[in-house]
Amino acid sequence: MRKSVRLLLILILCVIICPEIIYSQQKFYEYYEKGLNYASSQDWQSAADMFKKAIEIDAKDSYRKRVYGTKFIEYFPNRELGIAYAYLKQDGLARQYLDISLGEVYSERAEDFKNRVGNPSLLTAVEPKKEEPQKAAGKTVLFQRLHY
């Protein structure tokens, strides 16, 4: 009995789990959080890479996106990717993703950065508060981003 259980466990590990570990991926919010962390340290290329991976899994910007348990976060990968492209001076891609974000859900931050694209001096100006757009949309701020 014990031998067969051991064999079964080894079989599960070798045949199913190991290959799946190689082909598994992180959750959308894990990529998104990493992107925000890279952005806060102004590593715009790494941030853009992470936001693109998040968008591959879940492409829709939202003020509330469920992560795990009963916890929700603000999730704006299109907007943040647009901002990263703006800092990388890829203005066309920046406008494209900021437009996608604004098309899905309005945020003052996306609108503000759309007006700054192509103007390096404006990009170095103080960024607007991230939470302001919710008030503009008539919502109370309840859900913030996760912090590593």
Next chain:
Amino acid sequence: MKSLSTVTFIFFLLLTTTFSQKNDFNFVGAGARAAGMGNAFIGVSDDATAISWNPAGLSQLMRAEASVVGRYTMRDVEFKDFTGANETNSLSTFGLNFGSLVVPFKGVFNPVIAASFQNQLDFTYKDNWVEYNEELGGEVPVEGESDVLVHAGSIAYSMKFGFLHAGVTVSRWFSTGEASATLQTPLYGAVKGVDEHSITGTSFLLGALLDFESLNNSFPMKLGIKFSPSFELEDELKTIIPEFNYQAESKITYEMPSVIGFGLSFRVLDELTLAADYEMIGSKNKQISQNDVSVNLSESNEDMNQFRVGAEYLIISNNLIIPVRAGYKNNPTMRADLVDYDVEGLPVYSGQVMANSLNFGAGLVFNNFAFDVAYEYFDFVVKDTADGINENQTHNFITLSGIVYF
């Protein structure tokens, strides 16, 4: 001395068998969120209570969490004989049931460390009954009560390997409180005995969680597996009978059953999660022993097989998230119908007594705090056809949880 031995032997039988009858040993995890979902939580395990359900689920957490759980228990036991006469015994208690702290760390494998405190076994009771013993002079009315609780202090470690989460919980069990019985004996008058229990043991809980949402072709389903090997609880028992200036020490061994459980959870929508568990508690051939006297942990001497299903729906408004939950489970007990006595006067039991639980729950979720409440109800009847007595038990539980997200 013969009479003294008889009295102490009766105390052992009364207290030990009462102990086994007052607790169903069907220990489950903690938390009002899980309770609201019919305890179908092995495949969910994504909050600070995961340490008690499936420690593998802890590595899903990205923020530190702390939880506190309180539980209000109402238990009515009604004895009804064939003449229609009945006697009801009620007990209500409220106390801290569970507390935990979960701390995720930065790292490749999402390492998470957690610690918890939980009330595992509840031996509290207050009861009156009559025993018949010729050596004590015939009918002996007994008043028994106990405030003995068995707790577990636990630490857990969990990591994530791709879509596989793995975790282990190590628990140290210990008890508080004492049990006593007062016998109104025709020969010796009132005799009170006190049992001071010191129950200790160490258990392990191994868990795995396969999160299919982390696959390249993601699918919002999780499969949880948990296993807890059998272990022993040692009870260093001190029996004191002041009237006889008597004090004795002995050891009771509780063979605690192994537990293996499987759970599936499926997030149908962002707002809706469905879950189902199967759990098998290996109570067959497990015994409570003192010296040469042993009683089966389960009167029917059968394993306990439990199925649980539950659902959670999140009502999302502008300012609030309100979870509503419902669940159902079958509830196998350690009790069995008594059908006869053998030639030595020992009881002969038939099949396991089974109950069915209905659970409901709700909550309020904020950014840094969540509050949950759950209600559970079940009842069952233990038939003693040999003596013509039915025992109707009704159980109500209200569980309150608070979770703080740091």
